[in-house]
Amino acid sequence: MYELLKTDGLAKRGRLHTVHGVIETPVFMNVGTIAAIKGAVSTTDLQEIGTQVELSNTYHLHVRPGDEVVKKLGGLHKFMVWDKPILTDSGGFQVFSLAGLRRIKEEGVYFNSHIDGRKIFMGPEQSMQIQSNLASTIAMAFDECPSSVADRDYMENSVNRTTRWLKRCKAEMDRLNSLPDTINKHQMLFGINQGGVYEDIRVRHAQEISELDLDGYAVGGLAVGESHEEMYRILDAVVPHLPQNKPTYLMGVGTPANILEAVERGVDFFDCVYPSRNGRHGHVYTNHGKMNLFNAKYELDTRPIEEGCNCPVCRTYSRAYVRHLLKAKEMLGMRFCVLHNLYFYNKMMEEIREAIEAGRYKEYKEEKLRRMAEGE
Amino acid sequence: MYELLKTDGLAKRGRLHTVHGVIETPVFMNVGTIAAIKGAVSTTDLQEIGTQVELSNTYHLHVRPGDEVVKKLGGLHKFMVWDKPILTDSGGFQVFSLAGLRRIKEEGVYFNSHIDGRKIFMGPEQSMQIQSNLASTIAMAFDECPSSVADRDYMENSVNRTTRWLKRCKAEMDRLNSLPDTINKHQMLFGINQGGVYEDIRVRHAQEISELDLDGYAVGGLAVGESHEEMYRILDAVVPHLPQNKPTYLMGVGTPANILEAVERGVDFFDCVYPSRNGRHGHVYTNHGKMNLFNAKYELDTRPIEEGCNCPVCRTYSRAYVRHLLKAKEMLGMRFCVLHNLYFYNKMMEEIREAIEAGRYKEYKEEKLRRMAEGE
Numbered sequence: 001m002y003e004l005l006k007t008d009g010l011a012k013r014g015r016l017h018t019v020h021g022v023i024e025t026p027v028f029m030n031v032g033t034i035a036a037i038k039g040a041v042s043t044t045d046l047q048e049i050g051t052q053v054e055l056s057n058t059y060h061l062h063v064r065p066g067d068e069v070v071k072k073l074g075g076l077h078k079f080m081v082w083d084k085p086i087l088t089d090s091g092g093f094q095v096f097s098l099a100g101l102r103r104i105k106e107e108g109v110y111f112n113s114h115i116d117g118r119k120i121f122m123g124p125e126q127s128m129q130i131q132s133n134l135a136s137t138i139a140m141a142f143d144e145c146p147s148s149v150a151d152r153d154y155m156e157n158s159v160n161r162t163t164r165w166l167k168r169c170k171a172e173m174d175r176l177n178s179l180p181d182t183i184n185k186h187q188m189l190f191g192i193n194q195g196g197v198y199e200d201i202r203v204r205h206a207q208e209i210s211e212l213d214l215d216g217y218a219v220g221g222l223a224v225g226e227s228h229e230e231m232y233r234i235l236d237a238v239v240p241h242l243p244q245n246k247p248t249y250l251m252g253v254g255t256p257a258n259i260l261e262a263v264e265r266g267v268d269f270f271d272c273v274y275p276s277r278n279g280r281h282g283h284v285y286t287n288h289g290k291m292n293l294f295n296a297k298y299e300l301d302t303r304p305i306e307e308g309c310n311c312p313v314c315r316t317y318s319r320a321y322v323r324h325l326l327k328a329k330e331m332l333g334m335r336f337c338v339l340h341n342l343y344f345y346n347k348m349m350e351e352i353r354e355a356i357e358a359g360r361y362k363e364y365k366e367e368k369l370r371r372m373a374e375g376e
Numbered sequence: 377m378y379e380l381l382k383t384d385g386l387a388k389r390g391r392l393h394t395v396h397g398v399i400e401t402p403v404f405m406n407v408g409t410i411a412a413i414k415g416a417v418s419t420t421d422l423q424e425i426g427t428q429v430e431l432s433n434t435y436h437l438h439v440r441p442g443d444e445v446v447k448k449l450g451g452l453h454k455f456m457v458w459d460k461p462i463l464t465d466s467g468g469f470q471v472f473s474l475a476g477l478r479r480i481k482e483e484g485v486y487f488n489s490h491i492d493g494r495k496i497f498m499g500p501e502q503s504m505q506i507q508s509n510l511a512s513t514i515a516m517a518f519d520e521c522p523s524s525v526a527d528r529d530y531m532e533n534s535v536n537r538t539t540r541w542l543k544r545c546k547a548e549m550d551r552l553n554s555l556p557d558t559i560n561k562h563q564m565l566f567g568i569n570q571g572g573v574y575e576d577i578r579v580r581h582a583q584e585i586s587e588l589d590l591d592g593y594a595v596g597g598l599a600v601g602e603s604h605e606e607m608y609r610i611l612d613a614v615v616p617h618l619p620q621n622k623p624t625y626l627m628g629v630g631t632p633a634n635i636l637e638a639v640e641r642g643v644d645f646f647d648c649v650y651p652s653r654n655g656r657h658g659h660v661y662t663n664h665g666k667m668n669l670f671n672a673k674y675e676l677d678t679r680p681i682e683e684g685c686n687c688p689v690c691r692t693y694s695r696a697y698v699r700h701l702l703k704a705k706e707m708l709g710m711r712f713c714v715l716h717n718l719y720f721y722n723k724m725m726e727e728i729r730e731a732i733e734a735g736r737y738k739e740y741k742e743e744k745l746r747r748m749a750e751g752e
């Protein structure tokens with residue numbers, strides 16, 4: 001159940017009650033693709049950096065270790081030892097981006113595994129069954145992610161199919177949640193809005209799926225190559241047609257600036273691999289912009305990555321040490337940068353929530369963007 | 377200052393007082409080659425797994441980030457944020473094992489860097505200066521590690537030179553410890569016994585260096601390819617000729633069984649890369665022998681790596697999860713195995729100390745070896 005606690009312009013301060021506890025929104029979900037955050041970060045570490053929701057990828061877990069294995073082990077929460085909410089994606093994005101040869105049919109998608117080439121079929125029912133086996137807190141509907149350059153005809157057909165698939169997802173989840181051996185009988189379902197860069201298709205689709213009274217709604221198919229301005233234009237058009245009294249999730253986005261802009265447009269759920277991927281390359285986020293810790297100027301720098309940062313790395317270690325670890329290709333250097341970056345994102349979401357509560361979101365956003373653009 | 381608290385046969389239970397705190401012996405030093413434990417293990421982690429002494433490698437740190445850099449940053453303790461004792465090796469072993477073309481002269485060794493091929497000279501004074509810059513708690517003397525198959529003539533000449541080098545190390549350390557800008561003016565010096573598999577050369581050398589009244593004595597040049605029995609034979613011969621009222625360090629050794637046998641022969645300092653190297657390959661130590669966590673039989677195994685183990689991994693995660701991480705090549709899997717293995721070694725040393733105190737070392741050793749050989 002979602003409570004809309006406060007609005008400030010279109011920005012929403014919400015609270016999603018789940019069977020695994022409360023999610024305070026706006027929230028940034030920390031991505032642990034195959035039930036682990038890349039960079040040797042454990043769920044014990046996540047407890048220390050303010051993580052509210054962990055996000056895992058259905059397709060990857062289906063391939064390895066297998067969702068049946070995870071089910072036998074008691075579900076993802078027991079498997080990775082994480083008692084807070086977990087969101088799983090539908091697997092659709094990976095099917096459309098990783099898989100080789102594929103055929104899209106009304107019943108679902110036939111494709112070859114990206115690991116061993118074996119034939120796999122995945123449709124709405126299969127995606128729901130896998131996510132039910134994983135027993136995540138929130139499951140995502142199985143949708144098609146059409147190419148961002150698909151023409152209008154293709155996009156209209158695709159979006160209509162995605163709506164039909166969404167109805168099948170909902171029916172299948174209702175069935176699964178009522179079975180006696182289902183681990184999480186309170187699994188929630190978020191639907192996904194598609195339509196590429198065609199505002200009218202997006203809006204019509206948003207209106208259609210809003211009628212299904214799902215637990216939340218995502219905007220998918222963005223941050224796939226279009227400009228930031230185009231993404232903001234789509235959000236301006238579509239978010240007002242999604243239920244305000246439900247979570248609004250912008251999938252796979254993005255930079256701190258993207259998040260700040262999207263919150264202003266009414267989005268309150270986010271996920272992105274940037275903080276962990278950039279961290280593994282020694283790129284760290286600060287309130288004064290991004291730093292490349294490989295830079296020679298940090299060789300003798302005894303300051304923490306960011307002064308005043310309360311993350312487990314900045315509380316203890318210096319830029320000079322982290323730089324040395326990165327240069328020496330020690331895994332520990334990557335781990336430190338990932339921890340700091342995830343903390344930075346989680347902390348920014350906390351600031352965002354406070355700013356909305358105080359009714360000063362616009363000022364907060366502008367000040368934050370200005371400082372980050374300033375550089376060191 | 378070393379206190380010999382108790383003996384049980386030749387086994388020693390000791391206590392070394394250092395400027396960075398007390399070391400309870402027998403002790404296993406945890407190897408952090410370039411100021412980091414491989415496997416994304418931080419000094420914060422070391423605090424949780426019972427580590428008493430961290431060991432870093434002089435040669436690696438000299439090459440990167442450079443000992444002058446570490447000195448400017450306040451020494452190794454400040455650099456890696458570790459306030460307990462640190463032992464640095466002399467660099468000799470790496471010079472003799474890693475470097476390309478080299479020439480050994482009375483003054484020291486001329487060789488090429490294994491990283492960029494540039495010419496480097498290292499002699500007793502250089503090794504002491506580098507270790508003084510690193511400001512470790514205990515410095516090791518610069519010695520030659522001759523090939524284990526060197527003939528008697530070569531070995532005698534080499535050992536005599538190592539004695540002359542040791543005297544130069546002692547003089548240079550005394551000088552460095554008296555300089556105003558030396559970070560650790562209480563740096564200790566351990567001498568190293570050499571002589572390959574020639575017992576008489578070893579014993580004569582042990583007697584000579586014992587006269588120098590150093591802070592501790594190491595047996596070097598073992599575990600380099602000779603059989604375990606040969607190693608134990610050398611220890612039987614040489615340890616009684618090293619001062620009992622000083623720390624006795626067997627360098628680079630070894631398996632749990634090697635340590636148990638060497639303690640019985642009077643050794644009380646150890647270091648080895650096995651627990652971290654094996655951990656990174658998914659091989660973990662238990663009281664019932666080694667396990668390969670890649671094995672399919674752990675796929676659904678919800679038990680910890682070792683039941684009853686109190687390490688941060690076993691307290692929380694299952695074999696099934698660690699196996700999944702290893703199979704998926706997630707760094708976190710390696711980190712978990714390294715943490716468990718180092719804890720296993722550190723915990724075994726604690727048991728050893730208790731057994732010596734209780735005067736039942738022999739029974740403890742036999743029982744431990746029997747259980748480990750039993751397998752799961």
Ligand SMILES: [Zn+2]
Pocket residue numbers: 305306309310311312313314315340343
């Ligand atoms: Zn930080």
Ligand SMILES: [Zn+2]
Pocket residue numbers: 681682685686687688689690691716719
């Ligand atoms: Zn353990």
